Amino acid sequence: MIERLPTTDKVVALTFDACEARGAPAFLDHTILKVLETEKVPYTIFASGLFARRNAAELARLAAGDGVRIENHSLDHPQHMERLDPAAIRREVEEADAAIQAVTGRKPRFFRFPAGNYDAATLGVVEATGHKVVHWTFPSGDPARGLTPEHLKEWVLSKTRPGAILIFHVNQRAPATGPALPGLLAELRRRGYRFVSLEEALP
Template structure:
């Protein structure tokens, strides 16, 4: 499992979870996407299969950009996949792969466990499907109630180190993220960081 980039250089990867569970419709946060487009930075969206189906047209348009990749975050954001049997784990991965590929035209290479919940067995089951499991270096905490853009940007800037994989949420359940992003991106650039896509930073 990967939690940081294999580098000592001032490189960071931006990732955004697009979570949708059964019975909990979710949509792309345009505030976040507009900042990323204006800043022209590469980023990865980890989408559930349900989210990909619901936001198909927008995700298809995003995935056409060389700066954007859409990866696998399970079919329906089922927590504690370590409690699933092998067939159920593979179904979560493969069904989401199919849903995402139908939208983007590209099969995901990476997988992220919902909530990060896993054990050695579930990790091995996912890796057996051919995916690299990519989590995050530290939690941003952006969906937390009451978090302000100022607090979010201060936290991320204080915690980021070379090789960090940053995690945020782009499913309209993290209202501080869009307003905080300009300060986060500017602050990291001021410290000499560059933004790289996971695709380039992680070896095949």
């Protein structure tokens, strides 16, 4: 399981979770997407299969662009995949793969556990499907209620080190992220960081 990039260079990877559970429709946060498009930085979206189906046209458009990848975040975002039996775990992975590939034309290489919850047995089942499991170096906490863009920016800047995998949410449940991103990206660049995709950094 990967929590940081294997480098000491001043690079970071931007990742965004697009979570949708059953009975909880979710949509792309266009405030975030506009910043990423303007800044022209590579990034990865970890989408649940339900989210991929609901947002199919927009995800297909994003995936057709340079430096954008859509990866696997389970079918319906169970908070504790370690409580599922192996067949159910495989189903979560395989059905999300199918949903994402139907949208993007590309089978995901990477998987991220919902809420980061897993155990050794669950990890083994997922890795046996051929996926690399990629989490994050530290939590941004961007879904927290009452979080201000300035606080989010300062927290992430205080924790970022070379090789960091940054995590945010792009499913309209992290209102501070879009406003925080321009200043955050600008300051990281000022500090000498550049942005790389997981695809590039994890061959």
